[in-house]
Amino acid sequence: MDLNKEWEKIQKEKFSNQSTDKTAIMEAIKKESTLTIYELKKRLKYKLNWIVFFLICFSIAAFYTRQQLAASIFFLAFFIVYLIGYIAIYRQYTQMETQIDPQHSMLQIMKNHLTWMKKALAYERFFGYVGIPLLFMGGFLLPDLMKGANLPEVLSDTRGIIIMLISAVIVTPLVNWAGNKMNKYAYGTQMEALASNIKKLESQF
């Protein structure tokens, strides 16, 4: 058996008998990408938009409580943490390429995609573990501060502190656990396949 001749038969029988009309091609190039990288990049964009919203909220809260230096500094600290988060996520967002570059090898493309996927999901976890507890604290502190209470008074409210801590200690890990489970279900198989193919290409055997 001549393998090359058999391959030619395979090509004729299986790969050459389809044709796509112009309309279908034009429709395809106007659609949104379905690549995972595109999906994750969109999710990062939504997070960036939310962070901008919270930056505005924290800066308004810091201004509103400017008569109480401690409270104002508190909200400025939240602002700075969120700002650092914004810069880090924005840098990751701009690095992610949703266009497949045919100049890159398969190995390079797969390594890039796997790295971007891991980093995008890591930033989501960071936002969950750090950002959400800060929101709880801000949500707890702000209403009483707006009513005129000062920071030591608010922080001495034991019941409020307990509620805030329980929310941060139970709700945050629970939400993150559920989020991680969903991400593993959504992306776990693909990431394992990418890792396996990369390992295969990089091995010498």
Next chain:
Amino acid sequence: MEEEYVQLIQANEGIIHKVIQLHVDDAEDRKDLFQEILLQAWKSFSGFQGKASFSTWLYRVALNTVFTFKRKQKPKLELKETILKEQANEASKSEGHEVLYQLIKQLDPIDRTLISLHFDAYKNKEIAEITGLTANHVNVKIHRLKNQLIEKLKNQGYGSK
């Protein structure tokens, strides 16, 4: 530019179908992947400067997209292997090229890519550039893959040269 793109795709779409058929079994995934490859090729088309042939360029876009595409169906490996073995058994009652096709489909995705590029007459150096391997590595792997296929074909009663 759109007209030129459409004409080139229509003249070379067999390459896209080949890559998809070799790597994806689910009909819905094949349809989605076909559209994604057309989209990715369009996005990169302005950068295609004619240094390589369009068919080689499109082959690279198709392969790079296949390996980064998320399948809707989780590959049920055990069931998949059973189906492929059954198909191979059925195919063994028919023609040699069908048996060869099923044997190629049973290879892992990287080996499948290497052997199909080799059978498409790409030189080892070109295959190395496409995949990211070294030319020596490609040479060794293809030699092993061909021996593997020949051995399996012999076991099924097909001699080869």
